Amino acid sequence: MPFEMKMNLDLALRDLLGEVRIVVPGPLVGELKHMDHKYAKAAIALARKYEIIPTEYTGDNAVVEMAAKTGGYVLTNDKELRRRLRKEGVPIIMLRSGTHLVIDSYLGEE
Secondary structure (H helix, E strand, C coil): CCCCCCCCHHHHHHHHHCCCCCEEEHHHHHHHHCCCCCCHHHHHHHHHCCEEECCCCCHHHHHHHHHHHHCCCEECCCHHHHHHHHHHCCCEEEEECCCEEEEECCCCCC
């Protein structure tokens, strides 16, 4: 997401939330290594800038579980993941209009 829009993710998150601790579920880095997407290498490099936390889950389950346990925000535009996060009461940050980050304030069912 930040690569396609040439966004400085650190600055955008700081503008939205102030100083924050950014963590990445370890299994996501492993998944990125197996992706054939043109931004996969850049995503791995970005993820390694932050604290990588091991989890017993994989994929979206790792994201949902970690966020639910820590009370953290999740940055995603993935519709299915957002639905799951909302069910768990996890706050979501999304890219809006391809230009800026916003906190998703949707409170109902999708």
